[in-house]
Amino acid sequence: GESVGLHLPTLSVQEGDNSIINCAYSNSASDYFIWYKQESGKGPQFIIDIRSNMDKRQGQRVTVLLNKTVKHLSLQIAATQPGDSAVYFCAETTNYGQNFVFGPGTRLSVLP
Amino acid sequence: DGGITQSPKYLFRKEGQNVTLSCEQNLNHDAMYWYRQDPGQGLRLIYYSQIVNDFQKGDIAEGYSVSREKKESFPLTVTSAQKNPTAFYLCASSILRGMELFFGEGSRLTVL
Numbered sequence: 001g002e003s004v005g006l007h008l009p010t011l012s013v014q015e016g017d018n019s020i021i022n023c024a025y026s027n028s029a030s031d032y033f034i035w036y037k038q039e040s041g042k043g044p045q046f047i048i049d050i051r052s053n054m055d056k057r058q059g060q061r062v063t064v065l066l067n068k069t070v071k072h073l074s075l076q077i078a079a080t081q082p083g084d085s086a087v088y089f090c091a092e093t094t095n096y097g098q099n100f101v102f103g104p105g106t107r108l109s110v111l112p
Numbered sequence: 113d114g115g116i117t118q119s120p121k122y123l124f125r126k127e128g129q130n131v132t133l134s135c136e137q138n139l140n141h142d143a144m145y146w147y148r149q150d151p152g153q154g155l156r157l158i159y160y161s162q163i164v165n166d167f168q169k170g171d172i173a174e175g176y177s178v179s180r181e182k183k184e185s186f187p188l189t190v191t192s193a194q195k196n197p198t199a200f201y202l203c204a205s206s207i208l209r210g211m212e213l214f215f216g217e218g219s220r221l222t223v224l
Binding site for chain 2: 008032034036041042043044045046049089091093094095096097098099100101102103104105
């Protein structure tokens with residue numbers, strides 16, 4: 001997998017603002033995507049998923065957008081809260097039961 | 113509560129020692145996985161198992177071994193052959209391979 005070294009990309013947002021976290025995926029055959037949230041020292045938690053037959057899916061305060069043309073996935077968090085501070089990463093796989101490939105992640109820091 | 117339990121949460125090892133990390137799930141999932149996470153990098157797959165008594169190497173299996181004698185359990189042994197074992201190890205499970213992953217809380221191994 002690719003490596004970005006020791007430093008994750010970081011996104012800093014003011015509390016109450018909206019956050020947009022981006023992910024460029026690698027395999028044009030990938031058709032199932034998941035966003036995970038990982039707090040420091042803990043295991044990743046499922047946030048939202050999307051299949052390639054959709055280009056948008058909404059959850060509670062979160063929206064995932066999929067652009068298959070440019071192989072891009074984004075996670076939008078509305079009204080960002082301090083509890084949203086974490087590392088967010090995307091995972092992709094094909095529908096043929098393959099293993100997931102994970103992005104390196106983006107650190108979201110919510111400023112008071 | 114259903115979930116995945118990893119133990120120990122923290123483990124220190126001297127060089128040359130083998131250590132075994134425990135992973136137990138009560139989700140009745142067929143597939144189980146071990147990932148390694150290093151700072152600033154995405155999760156990398158060590159081993160996975162789709163069914164009891166069967167397991168396959170992932171991308172970075174060298175220096176690791178696993179067993180899958182029971183559906184609920186998928187222990188990982190970090191052997192002395194693993195050249196750089198200090199890392200955060202995550203166990204996960206899914207109903208089937210390629211479906212949503214559920215993660216444990218991780219085990220942090222430090223080699224002294």
